[in-house]
Amino acid sequence: MTSPREVTRMRIRRVLKHWMLLQNLAGGTGLSPFRLKVPKGGLCMRCFACGVGYGPESKTCPICGRDLETDPDRYFRAGMDAISAGDIEEGVSLLEDCSRLDPNHLSARFNLGVAYSLGGRHDLAVRELFAVAQKDPEYPGLLTALGQVAFGMYTHHIEQAEARKEQMLGFLLAAIRLDPEDVDALVTLGNVYIELGLPADALRYLERAAVIVPESPVVYFAMARALEMLGRRRQAALMAKKYLALAPPNDRFKSEVENFMHNLLQGTRATADG
Structure with missing residues (x-):
């Protein structure tokens, strides 16, 4: 019989695998959550007495003659002190060196992930936190930290999407100002406004396109969608029928439009019966 502890571990692993699948689908890191990797870059061997660092081939400090520090815990403590003092960049550097000296130093990997996230380096944060998950799926605070990283990614993508939206609208509106009969721009802008939940704005541009190219079926399906969003179901069905x-005969959207019109007519009948 599976113990409660093992059931918990299995659930946590399932959550992590699911999130990594979403990461891969979204074009994320593509790293396996169960493959231990260390930060890229060269190890910086340090003399903490003199406050300087040297390459990994160095053994002693040329200033004081002491041996350079090789204890991962010394780098970990210094990294945490730097982060506590508000120097995230130095803290990250020290925790990276700790992880290079000992890839299994879970406290360093966990706090490095948190520090990466604080600096907006979310993919690197995911790498470190999944490295911890490989060794200890129940590491204290692991799921909370992953949730915080996911939240950081979410807000970052919202900001990016908002910027892209303004850019997209700017390009299309500029194209229409340059050529008021640019049908591609008019139809695209109509579809954009539909996706943004602004069907009345969409109709203004789609109706202009329909005047210019009254034989284009694409315009009428877009108009049908906008009209349906406005609650004008009968008119929407007429536009779908026109499409x-x-x-x-071999139109690849034909079945989709037929289903759309069928649902519209069913809804119209239900409203009339009610």
Whole structure:
């Protein structure tokens, strides 16, 4: 019989695997959560007495003659002190060196992940936290830290999406100002406004496109979607019907539009019966 502790470990691993799958689908790090990796870059061997660092080939400090520090815990303590003092960059550097000296130093890997996240380096944070998960899926605070990293990624992508939205609208509106009969720009802008939940704005541009190219089926399906969002279901069904009348027999969206129109008509009948 599986023990409660093992059940908990299995659940945590399932959560981590699921999140990594989402990361891969979203074009994230692609790292396996169960493959221990160490930070890239060269190890900086330090003399803490003199406050200087040297390459990994160095053995002694040329200033004081002491042996350079090789104890991972010394780097860990110094890294945590630096972070506590607000020097995130120095703290990260020291924790990276600790992890290079001892890839199994879970406290260093965990706190390095948290520090990366504080600096907005979320992919690196995921790498470190998953390295901890490989060794100890129940490491205290692990899931909370992963949740915080995910939240950081979420807010970052929202900010990026908002910037892309403004850029997208700016380009399309500029294209229409340059050429008021640019049908591609008009239809694309209509679809953009539909996706943004602004069907009335979408209709303004789609109706202009329909005047310029009244034989284009694409315009009418977009208009049908906008009208349906506005609650004008009968008009939406008429636009969908117009699409089907104009579309070629092998049109790849034909079945989608037929389903759309069927659902519209069903909804219209239900409303009338009610």
